Amino acid sequence: MPRYDFRCRSCGATFELRRAMAQANDPAVCPQGHADTVKLLSTVAVTGGSAASAQAAPAPSSGGGGGCCGGGCCG
Ligand SMILES: [Zn+2]
DSSP: OOEEEEEETTTOOEEEEEOOGGGTTSOOOOTTSOOOEEEOOOSSOOOSSOOOOOOOOOOOOOOOOOSSTTTTSOO
């Protein structure tokens, strides 16, 4: 069963639901109980349909420090 991402416009929370494709466009309720939610674009490609576009900027992965070198174990 495909998974769909939703965002609540009331509290800004994002959540995901697993539902049948036939119910993909059904309204979803935020875990906090808000009904004002929007469906986010997922990796599922949809051919045709509406021309609504949403651009999501890729989140840069911040590399953490630590590791082996620096602790004196690599010498
Ligand atoms: Zn909410």
